Amino acid sequence: MDKNELRNKLISTATQLFAERGLNGVGIRELSKAAGVSISMISYYFGGKEGLYSSVLQDQFSSFEHIEEIHKADSEALDKIEAYIRWIIVRHRNNPYLLRFYTSELTNPTQYFSLIVQPAIGKVIQLLVQIIEDGIARKKFRKDLNPVDTVLAMAGMVNYYFLSTLATQELINHSPDRDEELIRHYMDIFTKGILS
Amino acid sequence: MDKNELRNKLISTATQLFAERGLNGVGIRELSKAAGVSISMISYYFGGKEGLYSSVLQDQFSSFEHIEEIHKADSEALDKIEAYIRWIIVRHRNNPYLLRFYTSELTNPTQYFSLIVQPAIGKVIQLLVQIIEDGIARKKFRKDLNPVDTVLAMAGMVNYYFLSTLATQELINHSPDRDEELIRHYMDIFTKGILS
DNA sequence: ACCCCTAAATCGAACGTTCGTTATAATTCT
């Protein structure tokens, strides 16, 4: 048995339960039972329930660190934007729980927001702002764009698609099969607008 | 003293506390003390803590019922879209707590989601889809738009601006003074895209 | 090879606190 198997089992179980019902919605008895581990292991490994939550958060937002990969050396601003949209979608597909922690921390920040969440989000936004500014400087994009607003518009479009899943299940097909179509569609709207 | 003053005081206090810390993050002792009301009144008026939460939810999403006002008889699709964006912004300005319940119920639905939240959101989306479809039919909008995706893109842009407030405080000014600029800017991006 | 010792890992029980609810009696208002 791996030395860290128990630790990892706790984190993966906690990720699912905290995501589904929130930090205060899950007790450590239920959590440890679901993980098949003794209740005391939570304090032993993480210093307590809050420590476990912070480890979960750290794990969830660690995916943000690889955002630089969007910068494919010699690609154009538009390609980078598409790469970003693709990156968000892949992120949500690979980790359906991230959005819960994301919105939960943005609307009800815990003490770990400024240490874990804010830096991760800030890094991405900064990078995207640079891409937009670059596009404006090269006269690819309109020069009257506010870079930050523009970035939020783009990020909002994509993230909201996943956020609204529960409310739009009967209106559209959310299956990954449609992701490519979605990317093309959102790129189209974002670059050319909806006017004919 | 109004007969309903106590009831309203409980709802407004609960709205703030539930929004800030979630249903499970607030105890009824703290809640009743903050409202300046006896603890037994929660069960007396609402049948318990959950009942109070459901009343808060109902109150929060009641604002969605006046969405029809966007339909100014003889206005164009574009004007209706701007009216919607304006309506969202006013809604968030008037009630800074709504977004918390909105995202919380979308990512961690309680038993009241399908009764209160889903119908409210569904109604708005349906209306917006009609607007887009109408615009397409009148050849104002591109005919290759997927109406639902388009609506989500628009709603996402605006809502995400408010959702991301905590993470973008140091990047942009979120004061209402800038709302008109924001509306013009988002209308611009949404209709004409970012390309120059 | 065997035993001993230690440190880490793991366990389940118990602790004191807080939870939401309910009952009761006193008080205030109409």
Added chain:
DNA sequence: AGAATTATAACGAACGTTCGATTTAGGGGT
């Protein structure tokens, strides 16, 4: 008088943490 509201206490259940005991693994002495 009667209704509304109060404060308080009690209830069992659940909470997060802690503690002593047990198991496990490995190294050193023989």
